[in-house]
Amino acid sequence: xxxxLKIIPWLLIALLGAFALSAIAVNRGExxxxxxxxxxxxxxxxxxxxxxxxxLAATVLVIDETRATPAERLDNGRDFIPTHKWIxxxxxxxxxxxxxxxVGPTLAAQFGYLPxxxxxxxxxxxxxxxxxxxxxxxxxxxxxxxxxxxxxxELGPLGGTAALIGTFTIMIILIAVLGLxxxxxxxxxxxxxxxxxxxxxxxxxxxxxxxxxxxxQVMEGSxxxxxxxxxxxxAGRFIDANETLRLVFDRExxxxxxxxxxxxxxxxxxxxxxLLAPRDYLSxxxxxxxxxxxxxxxxxxxxxxxxxxxxxxxxxxxxIFGGKLFPFVFITIACGAISGFHALxxxxxxxxxxSNERDIRMIGYGGMLLESFVAIMAMIAATVLEPGVFxxxxxxxxxxxxxxxTAVAKISSWGYPVTVEHMQLLAKQMGExxxxxxxxxxxxxxxxxxxxxxxxxxxxxLALWYHFAIMFEAIFxxxxxxxxxxxxxxxxxxxxxxxxxxxxxxxxxxSVILTSALVVSGxxxxxxxxxxxxxxGVNILWPLFGIANQMLAAIALCVATGILIKSGKQKxxxxxxxxxxxxxxxxxxxxxxxxxxxxxRIGFFAAANDLSDxxxxxxxxxxxxxxxxxxxxNLQFDAWLTVFFISLLWLIVFDMLRVAVRTLNGxxxxxxxxxxxxxxxxxxxxxxx
Amino acid sequence: MPNCFKKAWRLLRRLxxxxxxxxxxxxxxxxxxxxxxxxxxxxAEFFKQWQxxxxxxxxxxx
Numbered sequence: 001x002x003x004x005l006k007i008i009p010w011l012l013i014a015l016l017g018a019f020a021l022s023a024i025a026v027n028r029g030e031x032x033x034x035x036x037x038x039x040x041x042x043x044x045x046x047x048x049x050x051x052x053x054x055x056l057a058a059t060v061l062v063i064d065e066t067r068a069t070p071a072e073r074l075d076n077g078r079d080f081i082p083t084h085k086w087i088x089x090x091x092x093x094x095x096x097x098x099x100x101x102x103v104g105p106t107l108a109a110q111f112g113y114l115p116x117x118x119x120x121x122x123x124x125x126x127x128x129x130x131x132x133x134x135x136x137x138x139x140x141x142x143x144x145x146x147x148x149x150x151x152x153x154e155l156g157p158l159g160g161t162a163a164l165i166g167t168f169t170i171m172i173i174l175i176a177v178l179g180l181x182x183x184x185x186x187x188x189x190x191x192x193x194x195x196x197x198x199x200x201x202x203x204x205x206x207x208x209x210x211x212x213x214x215x216x217q218v219m220e221g222s223x224x225x226x227x228x229x230x231x232x233x234x235a236g237r238f239i240d241a242n243e244t245l246r247l248v249f250d251r252e253x254x255x256x257x258x259x260x261x262x263x264x265x266x267x268x269x270x271x272x273x274x275l276l277a278p279r280d281y282l283s284x285x286x287x288x289x290x291x292x293x294x295x296x297x298x299x300x301x302x303x304x305x306x307x308x309x310x311x312x313x314x315x316x317x318x319x320i321f322g323g324k325l326f327p328f329v330f331i332t333i334a335c336g337a338i339s340g341f342h343a344l345x346x347x348x349x350x351x352x353x354x355s356n357e358r359d360i361r362m363i364g365y366g367g368m369l370l371e372s373f374v375a376i377m378a379m380i381a382a383t384v385l386e387p388g389v390f391x392x393x394x395x396x397x398x399x400x401x402x403x404x405x406t407a408v409a410k411i412s413s414w415g416y417p418v419t420v421e422h423m424q425l426l427a428k429q430m431g432e433x434x435x436x437x438x439x440x441x442x443x444x445x446x447x448x449x450x451x452x453x454x455x456x457x458x459x460x461x462l463a464l465w466y467h468f469a470i471m472f473e474a475i476f477x478x479x480x481x482x483x484x485x486x487x488x489x490x491x492x493x494x495x496x497x498x499x500x501x502x503x504x505x506x507x508x509x510x511s512v513i514l515t516s517a518l519v520v521s522g523x524x525x526x527x528x529x530x531x532x533x534x535x536x537g538v539n540i541l542w543p544l545f546g547i548a549n550q551m552l553a554a555i556a557l558c559v560a561t562g563i564l565i566k567s568g569k570q571k572x573x574x575x576x577x578x579x580x581x582x583x584x585x586x587x588x589x590x591x592x593x594x595x596x597x598x599x600x601r602i603g604f605f606a607a608a609n610d611l612s613d614x615x616x617x618x619x620x621x622x623x624x625x626x627x628x629x630x631x632x633x634n635l636q637f638d639a640w641l642t643v644f645f646i647s648l649l650w651l652i653v654f655d656m657l658r659v660a661v662r663t664l665n666g667x668x669x670x671x672x673x674x675x676x677x678x679x680x681x682x683x684x685x686x687x688x689x
Numbered sequence: 690m691p692n693c694f695k696k697a698w699r700l701l702r703r704l705x706x707x708x709x710x711x712x713x714x715x716x717x718x719x720x721x722x723x724x725x726x727x728x729x730x731x732x733a734e735f736f737k738q739w740q741x742x743x744x745x746x747x748x749x750x751x
Binding site: 075076077078079081083084086087090091095096097098099100174178210211215216217218219222271272273276277280281334335339341342344345348349479480483484486487490549 | 704745
């Protein structure tokens with residue numbers, strides 16, 4: 001009887017979830033409430049967490065509550081500290097949730113709401129959450145070693161090197177594409193540029209406060225910073241209204257790109273307390289606050305989804321990025337469904353805090369579920385816009401033309417009516433000059449969020465909400481940008497240190513300047529090309545980033561699958577093997593198409609050849625002919641980069657298969673590096689906190 | 690109810706690192722008291738080291 005009482009609620013959740021999913025899936029032509037998305041997602045998450053994650057923990061990983069974690073054994077009161085699970089959850093989530101799950105779904109909405117939504121929900125419960133949880137477990141059992149170290153220890157030097165190179169290159173591409181998103185959001189928008197610029201001095205004020213005025217008073221300092229940030233959003237309106245001041249902040253994309261590069265360089269060489277650490281506090285509070293606000297607004301207001309379930313662009317003709325539904329929806333939405341980058345946080349950082357293995361399920365699996373939910377909200381914010389408006393904001397001038405009348409005519413001809421007047425009114429409401437061709441995802445997400453918040457708190461505040469949303473996105477994009485540049489610098493110093501030990505000294509100024517400059521010019525190059533690209537740049541860079549991120553996930557899953565097989569759990573190797581196979585299929589297909597496709601909107605070489613033919617024939621405008629050689633070189637470079645990514649992926653897959661086959665044949669392989677069992681002495685008494 | 694607020698406040702302080710020095714003090718009292726090799730750090734010194742260490746690695750993701 002009690003057994004039955006336990007099962008009934010789960011049956012109801014399953015029924016509700018199935019009903020919500022089918023409501024989303026079969027809906028055609030009618031407007032559907034966003035509440036169905038939330039319901040479907042939450043029901044699937046609950047079931048997956050209750051059953052699949054519990055089974056993974058108990059049967060596959062065999063979590064041992066009596067085993068002391070590295071945090072307990074190596075407790076040093078600093079980075080290794082046994083910490084309460086909710087605190088670890090907070091740190092872990094703050095680390096994994098960046099701008100990725102917001103931008104990806106926005107771009108993927110060009111296929112309609114359905115494909116992206118299904119991938120976000122199912123990809124997370126079967127792929128992303130499993131990856132995060134298994135890697136967290138493996139690293140916890142290995143003294144909190146990093147993914148690269150685990151790859152080297154368990155698979156061999158080849159796997160280790162591949163993981164290191166993979167991490168470094170993905171970092172470069174990631175920073176470039178995020179930089180491009182910020183630049184596109186600030187381009188010719190004095191208000192946004194002012195607010196985003198203001199975050200730098202505000203971070204410095206907070207940094208100085210925490211370091212010298214009131215050392216260690218993190219909460220006080222952050223609170224001051226948050227208030228100043230909100231004031232800067234309001235102040236932006238006055239800057240925008242002032243004829244002289246607005247000129248200072250009204251800038252071309254290229255100028256802003258140079259500013260962003262200068263900022264990245266400064267952040268990498270300046271001490272962390274001055275800029276990076278205080279900015280991170282601010283961005284974390286902003287992120288937590290805004291995401292909660294968005295969730296509350298969506299649940300209480302239940303906005304209507306205006307985008308159709310599926311658009312004709314699944315055939316690959318989409319204006320935001322080229323490529324068919326398969327494989328590109330799975331490449332475009334990386335974070336939110338499965339993100340290789342998380343494996344870097346789940347190994348190394350989070351395990352140092354874990355007080356008991358029991359918490360692995362909640363932090364690894366649960367943390368990723370929450371990230372997936374953020375992606376669902378981004379999808380909702382993108383699809384509550386009229387499709388015509390959505391496409392007008394996100395289509396580059398190279399696709400729809402620079403002239404407003406031509407653009408609306410073209411977009412309306414696709415079956416998504418929109419008028420110049422409507423776009424002008426919307427731009428005016430948002431306090432912007434124009435909303436046409438504001439590619440990158442940030443402006444359309446901000447319009448979506450502003451319209452959701454606006455209907456809750458009054459239409460008159462739309463412009464404030466829009467710029468608040470832009471500031472919110474920009475602040476943590478810049479946090480990823482500066483933290484990433486710094487990590488890239490450390491990695492490069494580490495690599496160069498193997499050749500010339502002096503370069504490896506992280507505090508030797510010439511080395512710091514040289515490696516920082518190298519990292520910044522690495523991503524700065526892609527950012528520069530992205531800005532001068534008439535198609536918006538995001539259409540090239542985002543798929544490249546997606547391929548790189550999925551490749552890193554595949555590397556992590558290779559390490560996980562290899563270790564499962566080595567530990568005699570080949571029966572369960574499918575839990576990581578299945579998402580791994582899927583990732584290999586989608587990244588290989590996407591890479592193959594990016595390299596060989598004859599469609600100039602997909603194939604890098606095809607686009608390069610087309611452009612050089614046009615250049616030779618003299619059919620390009622003077623302006624375009626001027627930048628064409630750089631664009632041609634970049635397209636060829638991107639193609640070779642894709643070849644490199646995919647070779648790296650297959651290299652590590654074969655390395656994993658080699659280890660697996662040898663293990664199954666009883667041949668010698670590298671020994672498991674799991675640290676020996678030592679009993680936990682921690683008492684379950686968190687009252688003392 | 691006040692207990693609940695207290696708990697939330699503690700959670701927030703722990704999450705933000707506001708109480709890192711207090712944690713260090715209790716760790717110090719437990720493991721290193723009376724040890725000359727590890728002199729007790731002042732709050733400002735501790736915060737300096739803690740912050741530098743915290744940002745020495747991949748801490749933020751996409």
